[in-house]
Amino acid sequence: VYDGLKSISILDFFKRKIMESEVRLVCLNCGKWSTVFKLNEMPEEVRCPVCSAKLLGITHPKDYEVKKLVKKAKSHRLVDEHEIKKWRVLSETAELFLVYGRKAAIALKVRGIGPETARRLLARMYIDENDFFRHLLEAQRQWIKSRKYWNN
Numbered sequence: 001v002y003d004g005l006k007s008i009s010i011l012d013f014f015k016r017k018i019m020e021s022e023v024r025l026v027c028l029n030c031g032k033w034s035t036v037f038k039l040n041e042m043p044e045e046v047r048c049p050v051c052s053a054k055l056l057g058i059t060h061p062k063d064y065e066v067k068k069l070v071k072k073a074k075s076h077r078l079v080d081e082h083e084i085k086k087w088r089v090l091s092e093t094a095e096l097f098l099v100y101g102r103k104a105a106i107a108l109k110v111r112g113i114g115p116e117t118a119r120r121l122l123a124r125m126y127i128d129e130n131d132f133f134r135h136l137l138e139a140q141r142q143w144i145k146s147r148k149y150w151n152n
Helices: 010-019 066-074 081-100 102-109 115-122 129-149
Strands: 022-027 034-038 056-059
Touching: 010 102, 010 129, 022 066, 022 102, 056 066, 056 081, 056 102, 066 081, 081 102, 081 115, 102 115, 102 129, 115 129
Parallel strands: none
Antiparallel strands: 022 034, 022 056
16 A cells, blocks of 8 residues: 555556647648647637638647748748648648547657557557557557667
């Protein structure tokens, strides 16, 4: 007995850490709206309050420049490789959010999971929420194991 403390599993800790973290959503349709949500407070259905679109890109909560990027992309003014790559990733996250909603934001918040891995994980069927989080945790573990070999 741990002085009355409930023991917490690695999965529970991982799940709580992810759900208490934040993501920024930005409208790729109008480019005029962006907001930050804590994942455990994000509604299942989110639309842009300006244009009612569901095409919402997912990015880091401190990405304050993302609306500028959207406006540049919409007016075909992306100039450097970094902007083009960031726009491509943002577009991929928006496609995932359009199909999977909050579940996509949860998957993309896990370190080492980008749009490609998220798409693969989100397409699977899961027994329950814990099963989904077990697969996310395993994907993060695989990323941690393999990342040292990537830039060689």
